[in-house]
Amino acid sequence: xxxxxxxxxxxxxxxxxxxxxxxxxxxxxxxxxxxxxxxxxxxxxxxxxxxxxxxxxxxxxxxxxxxxxxxxxxxxxxxxxxxxxxxxxxxxxxxxxxxxxxxxxxxxxxxx
Amino acid sequence: xxxxxxxxxxxxxxxxxxxxxxxxxxxxxxxxxxxxxxxxxxxxxxxxxxxxxxxxxxxxxxxxxxxxxxxxxxxxxxxxxxxxxxxxxxxxxxxxxxxxxxxxxxxxxxxxxxxxxxxxxxxxxxxxxxxxxxxxxxxxxxxxxxxxxxxxxxxxxxxxxxxxxxxxxxxxxxxxxxxxxxxxxxxxxxxxxxxxxxxxxxxxxxxxxxxxxxxxxxxxxxxxxxxxxxxxxxxx
Numbered sequence: 367x368x369x370x371x372x373x374x375x376x377x378x379x380x381x382x383x384x385x386x387x388x389x390x391x392x393x394x395x396x397x398x399x400x401x402x403x404x405x406x407x408x409x410x411x412x413x414x415x416x417x418x419x420x421x422x423x424x425x426x427x428x429x430x431x432x433x434x435x436x437x438x439x440x441x442x443x444x445x446x447x448x449x450x451x452x453x454x455x456x457x458x459x460x461x462x463x464x465x466x467x468x469x470x471x472x473x474x475x476x477x478x
Numbered sequence: 479x480x481x482x483x484x485x486x487x488x489x490x491x492x493x494x495x496x497x498x499x500x501x502x503x504x505x506x507x508x509x510x511x512x513x514x515x516x517x518x519x520x521x522x523x524x525x526x527x528x529x530x531x532x533x534x535x536x537x538x539x540x541x542x543x544x545x546x547x548x549x550x551x552x553x554x555x556x557x558x559x560x561x562x563x564x565x566x567x568x569x570x571x572x573x574x575x576x577x578x579x580x581x582x583x584x585x586x587x588x589x590x591x592x593x594x595x596x597x598x599x600x601x602x603x604x605x606x607x608x609x610x611x612x613x614x615x616x617x618x619x620x621x622x623x624x625x626x627x628x629x630x631x632x633x634x635x636x637x638x639x640x641x642x643x644x645x646x647x648x649x650x651x652x653x654x655x656x657x658x659x660x661x662x663x664x665x666x667x668x669x670x671x672x673x674x675x676x677x678x679x680x681x682x683x684x685x686x687x688x689x690x691x692x693x694x695x696x697x698x699x700x701x702x703x704x705x706x707x708x709x710x711x712x713x714x
Contacts, residue, residue, distance in 0.1 A: 394507050395514040414538045414546040417507050418553065421500050425552035439510045442503060 391445035494548035495558030557634035628699025632706025
């Protein structure tokens with residue numbers, strides 16, 4: 367992620383990757399580009415984080431992959447499995463709770 | 479980055495314990511990603527050299543990439559996780575092959591004894607059969623097992639020390655084993671005996687036996703491991 371804070375940021379790569387792949391199947395480069403685009407540059411995943419994360423999520427059964435030859439390049443496309451969708455729901459609700467909590471704290475602090 | 483660079487990246491990942499499947503795919507994906515970054519940079523109007531440089535920088539350094547993969551437990555090979563198993567696995571393989579050969583021999587001993595009943599020099603034949611089976615079970619089988627594990631260790635990029643330890647254990651046990659086969663001139667089923675033993679009066683011959691067996695097994699196994707390891711990993 368752009369700003370480094372291990373405690374706060376852990377789990378976010380998994381959440382955003384699952385969210386992007388839940389829309390449609392993509393290959394690694396597409397995931398990285400879509401993340402920058404959708405977050406308007408606020409979030410970016412380095413290749414050194416993205417690909418190991420994709421592999422690990424596939425090993426845990428959250429993603430499934432297939433390879434396809436396009437323009438002379440072999441691309442590995444990933445899509446979310448039903449187990450991955452359940453994981454995405456849990457991560458999303460967890461993140462919303464944290465996010466709302468932080469918003470409330472920020473709101474309360476500004477009124478003091 | 480050239481294709482060769484990604485090949486070396488995959489090899490380095492294998493050496494750090496990343497499973498072959500993941501190392502191979504990582505090289506493929508990173509190579510594809512690099513090409514996309516170069517194309518993107520060229521699209522921005524950069525020169526070919528600048529595009530290469532910016533793509534290299536965006537991809538990150540090889541040690542960092544390798545570390546990211548190696549630190550993911552799910553991506554490690556079973557052989558790396560259980561590499562200490564290479565100490566015992568050749569011995570277990572030898573025990574299984576030894577027991578299997580004894581069982582096969584026991585199964586075919588009756589017709590074999592019947593076929594050899596009327597030979598003119600039963601003592602000489604018995605001795606020859608005994609020597610052949612001793613060579614097979616106490617020399618040839620350990621060599622074959624060791625070479626097989628050498629190839630496997632090469633494929634899995636297992637450190638030579640684990641393979642060597644396993645082969646030394648295998649050689650010591652093979653030296654302590656004995657086998658006697660008598661198919662001529664005895665009972666209708668012949669006799670097959672095997673055991674394991676140690677005698678201090680045979681210490682020097684046993685040590686020579688172990689040394690010879692270690693040399694016979696370790697040299698081809700280490701050579702094959704090296705050959706397999708230096709063979710190219712298919713990236714596509």
